[in-house]
Amino acid sequence: MIRFLLKGLIRDYSRSLFPALIVAIGVMLTVFLHAYLNGAVTMVIQSAAHYSTGHVRVTTNAYAEEADHMPNDLALMWIDSLLTDLRRNFPDLHWTPRIKFGGLLDIPDEKGETRVQAPIFGYGVVLLAPNSYEWKILNIQDAIVKGRIPQKSGEILITDELAERLGILPGQNATLISSTMHGSMALSNFIIAGTVQFGIAAMDRGAIIADISDIQYALDMQQSAGEIIGLFQDDIYNNEQAVVIATQFNLRQSHDSFSANMRTLRTEGGIGDYLDIVGAASGLIIVIFVLAMSIVLWNAGLTGNLRRYGEFGLRLAIGEENAHVYRSIIVESFLVGISGSLLGTIIGLAGAYYVQIYGINVGTMMERSTMMITNVIRAQVTEVTYLIGFLPGLLATLLGSALSGVGIYKRKTAQLFKELEV
């Protein structure tokens, strides 16, 4: 039976080609879009975790409330004991202290007077320690454009865009003008060790990276850090585990303004809301796709059935049951759905894998963005991507045929010969 129907479909392109192509296009778009959205979400999580919040972040309660303003006057103090405690109690995560700060980078002329200044935001991270985990998190090795990674105290990295703007090269001096933890003006001299490009518009505009001990000294923050971030060893965010760890940690803390408080990535800066919106949008896309495809295929089925009006009449006239004709249409649509979905999934996956490797540069759209997200968005193919288009494609085809095939039951045997004479 199936073989017979398959032959019919192959020999009569008009019956199968159009529906199969529609299914293939729809499935291809779904597969690609799913992989792309998946990749974008993963990159948002990863960028946020690496450059901003970690998978979990420990700050003081007061700092957490104003974290966007980098309020180092509210920083964690005596961080060595806190780090020891975190590493002992939660060994599944890498723990690293950071100081984020704002200020100006002042470049002197030959007389030592200001030649040019630019606003910057900076990261004080563990940079000089051997095998620093920050090198990996911030992807520093690959981000170097000119010069080298700082090797001794007093050396910093600045973004290549900032260096171009200031007209400076590795080896030259720069003075950081910022605020100490107590609010006084802080001036510190540094040597530019190298320039970097992170591929994140918000960072590349004007970031500097320095060793945390230099920044602690410059900002009068000895034994202090704005935040301690924690990242899972496999670098994959696990919300359930993060919530458990944060709850365990927070239970042991008091609740005054300067007590330590741990927050998960999802609860930081609206990231959870963003992920929920993307998740909902992703689901909505699939639903819309199935509905739209069903309507299109329903219409295609109606047109096809109209064309095959005589054929169905004859089949019914020679004694074939309505249910049998209806079943054969469903099986035909199943075969069309399978082939269309398969084709769409293959093309969609091919496109998704291409974008997974090469990515799509959305840098021009991110020029003024303050989000910590890379300019090149890469798709991410997962097990779900293989099925996300295939099943709805098949479902839409079956639904379309099921709806259009109902007409078969409306044919009256008594009128068939009269209809066939026409």
Place this chain on the structure above:
Amino acid sequence: MKSVKRYSTIIILFLVLGTLKFFGQSRSLSGDQILLHVDQNMISDSKIVISRMVIHGRRDSRTIEAKTWQRGTNETFTEYLAPAREKGTKMLKLKDMLWMYSPATDRIILISGHMLRQSVMGSDLSYEDMMEDPHLPNLYLAVVVGEEIVNERPCWILDLTAKNEEISYHSRKVWIDKVHYVIMREHLFAKGGKLLKTIDVREITKVQNRWIIKSCLYKDVLKEGNGTEFFIDSIILDANIPKYLFTKASLKK
């Protein structure tokens, strides 16, 4: 007995007349005239001041000591004396320019743009406040709106409105001592009427025939913490200050 009575009557009459004269005189002063009197009292040709700022932050309090040389209202040179981290930091203000020298970097930095809005040494005072012309009549139109006792001193209350848009504080309310012409309290407002800063004078003292503020509390209302206390430990008015002090070269000396 009769002579005593007569004598008392004369004294009472004299006091009544004196009081009436005083009130008649004070009531006739306009807001701008009061401000001019304040200027005459408070602004000297030059002065050398050793002062302390006690900054009450959210976590702790810090004390900053400084020595300031000032000539007129356009030239000011400040050297920070304590704490150790700030020692040797110098600031030079010439008209509307402000430079800072930090011994740690051996750099002279021009403080301009948004840096002027930063606080001075973490206090409630901004560099912009420091740069402000102290001659209030140059900046504001003043109207007397009432009287009040502040710190047991009779004061006029003046409403000041900025003469142009560029002035940091669009309006001020000042309480001025009627006798000594010293500002005893001040509220600084933004254009929308939001209170930004308050100054409460706690102690005034007479130095070389002028009444000056000896201690006050300066509070940035938008900032957490309990404000910044200013204390003047010593002051020499109309001092002889060498000209070279008010040059950039002296910052590095």
